Amino acid sequence: MEHDQDITLTVNGSMVSRRVAPRQHLVDFLRDDLGLTGSHAGCEHGVCGACTVRVNGDIVRGCLMLAVQANGCKVETIEGLSDSKEIAVLQKAFHEKNALQCGFCTPGMLMAAQDLVRAKKKVTREEIRTHISGNYCRCTGYQSIVDAIEEVVNG
Amino acid sequence: MKAPAFAYAKPASLAEAFELLQNPNAKILAGGQSLIPALNMRLSSPDLLVDITGIPGLTGISVQGSFIKVGALTTHAQLETSETIRKHVPLLAQAVPHVAHAAIRNRGTLGGSLALADPAAEYPAVALALEAVFEIKNKTSERRVDASKFFKGLFETDLQPGEMLTAVEFPIARPADKSVFLELARRHGDYAIIGLAAHNGRFAFLGAGDRPVLFSFGKNLEKAKEALKTGLKPPADLYNSSATKLHLAGVLLERAWNTIRT
Numbered sequence: 165m166e167h168d169q170d171i172t173l174t175v176n177g178s179m180v181s182r183r184v185a186p187r188q189h190l191v192d193f194l195r196d197d198l199g200l201t202g203s204h205a206g207c208e209h210g211v212c213g214a215c216t217v218r219v220n221g222d223i224v225r226g227c228l229m230l231a232v233q234a235n236g237c238k239v240e241t242i243e244g245l246s247d248s249k250e251i252a253v254l255q256k257a258f259h260e261k262n263a264l265q266c267g268f269c270t271p272g273m274l275m276a277a278q279d280l281v282r283a284k285k286k287v288t289r290e291e292i293r294t295h296i297s298g299n300y301c302r303c304t305g306y307q308s309i310v311d312a313i314e315e316v317v318n319g
Numbered sequence: 320m321k322a323p324a325f326a327y328a329k330p331a332s333l334a335e336a337f338e339l340l341q342n343p344n345a346k347i348l349a350g351g352q353s354l355i356p357a358l359n360m361r362l363s364s365p366d367l368l369v370d371i372t373g374i375p376g377l378t379g380i381s382v383q384g385s386f387i388k389v390g391a392l393t394t395h396a397q398l399e400t401s402e403t404i405r406k407h408v409p410l411l412a413q414a415v416p417h418v419a420h421a422a423i424r425n426r427g428t429l430g431g432s433l434a435l436a437d438p439a440a441e442y443p444a445v446a447l448a449l450e451a452v453f454e455i456k457n458k459t460s461e462r463r464v465d466a467s468k469f470f471k472g473l474f475e476t477d478l479q480p481g482e483m484l485t486a487v488e489f490p491i492a493r494p495a496d497k498s499v500f501l502e503l504a505r506r507h508g509d510y511a512i513i514g515l516a517a518h519n520g521r522f523a524f525l526g527a528g529d530r531p532v533l534f535s536f537g538k539n540l541e542k543a544k545e546a547l548k549t550g551l552k553p554p555a556d557l558y559n560s561s562a563t564k565l566h567l568a569g570v571l572l573e574r575a576w577n578t579i580r581t
């Protein structure tokens with residue numbers, strides 16, 4: 165307990181101050197301390213992508229960043245992107261194309277996909293697959309996910 | 320799994336960092352993309368993590384005479400989008416997209432990857448093929464080490480306790496230089512089954528030994544293939560036997576040859 169540190173960060177636009185143990189990673193902090201359970205904890209060693217969140221505008225693994233490292237940062241989670249409607253078009257496309265089944269991978273998948281949407285340039289299906297290569301889906305077989313992303317990115 | 324307990328410090332200067340690193344159970348934290356998984360899996364249990372990302376002067380890519388100097392904290396993503404790297408260190412530019420996935424490239428660093436010295440990682444082989452020079456500092460002094468002397472074994476480097484890798488110098492490619500990076504992996508972004516960083520006559524294989532393995536080849540492909548067959552003994556991994564990897568190394572050699580040696 166002696167090692168605990170005070171951190172202040174912005175989460176989905178709101179300023180948050182908490183005391184955290186250095187060993188707590190960001191996704192556990194978001195889920196357990198802030199109740200933002202949209203970011204999922206799967207493998208907890210960087211392989212599955214379920215924990216993907218945005219820090220200072222870039223997607224990162226929430227399980228490979230400590231909460232203390234997020235001190236002073238701007239963190240955005242799936243709840244933020246969803247509430248602001250930033251990903252409304254992607255969400256609709258995922259729904260329509262059946263790009264989710266159990267939904268475990270979906271928040272991370274949407275986070276990674278939104279990166280491509282924000283880049284505002286046309287992409288091939290191969291490039292979509294490369295970009296989401298760090299996000300595992302155990303249900304869909306990816307085809308429908310690529311369909312949904314392709315529709316939104318390429319119009 | 321969850322990491323064991325440790326203390327965390329984020330020094331604002333090199334001097335402060337070196338003071339903290341006097342603790343023999345302290346560990347440097349850079350991008351955390353290899354260290355944090357190791358902590359989460361409890362493969363490592365340091366007392367103190369020294370987060371060096373708040374120290375000024377450890378990031379950035381600059382032209383210095385005939386070298387490009389890259390700060391240790393420069394991220395994979397910064398290398399990937401750097402016009403300077405694309406133009407002057409094309410071999411490195413070709414290798415970066417093979418390192419992990421976008422979200423990991425946003426945080427992982429050049430220095431972290433080289434200090435870790437995973438034998439299947441891309442940068443160690445690139446550094447060896449290009450004869451890069453490593454800038455290493457400790458509390459009182461600074462030294463420079465050639466890539467050929469830096470990698471000592473499996474996850475083992477020339478870095479001593481209390482030392483930090485601060486920058487790497489890559490020679491600027493000359494117009495006549497030819498280089499190519501090739502890699503075979505099961506899924507894009509996974510660690511390589513086998514890979515090859517080739518620069519003129521220098522062929523550095525990754526995933527082929529306990530550290531990057533260098534061959535110098537002349538102009539004869541048949542002789543090169545023979546030398547590879549007798550000289551390379553790649554360790555088997557979970558999916559591929561040593562024989563398979565050796566075969567694949569030969570495939571990469573032939574593919575690279577067309578770019579490099581003709």
Ligand SMILES: Cc1cc2nc3c(=O)[nH]c(=O)nc-3n(C[C@H](O)[C@H](O)[C@H](O)COP(=O)(O)OP(=O)(O)OC[C@H]3O[C@@H](n4cnc5c(N)ncnc54)[C@H](O)[C@@H]3O)c2cc1C
Pocket residue numbers: 209210211346347348349350351352353354355356391392417418419420423426427428429430431432434435439440441442478482483484485508509510511
């Ligand atoms: C799912 C996954 C896939 C990956 N795939 C690949 C891949 O295909 N290829 C690849 O190369 N890497 C891969 N990586 C690893 C990634 O590239 C890391 O970014 C890199 O290996 C370590 O860099 P880091 O900055 O994150 O270092 P950290 O994790 O912070 O540190 C790694 C080690 O180096 C030490 N260290 C860090 N910086 C310094 C320094 N400046 N001086 C001295 N010691 C230092 C630390 O103490 C620690 O022991 C992958 C990682 C994950 C999670």
Ligand code: FES
Pocket residue numbers: 204205206207208209210211212213214215216225226227228
């Ligand atoms: S939980 Fe972070 S990558 Fe799997």
Ligand code: FES
Pocket residue numbers: 263264265266267268269270300301302303304
């Ligand atoms: S929808 Fe179940 S893991 Fe992707």
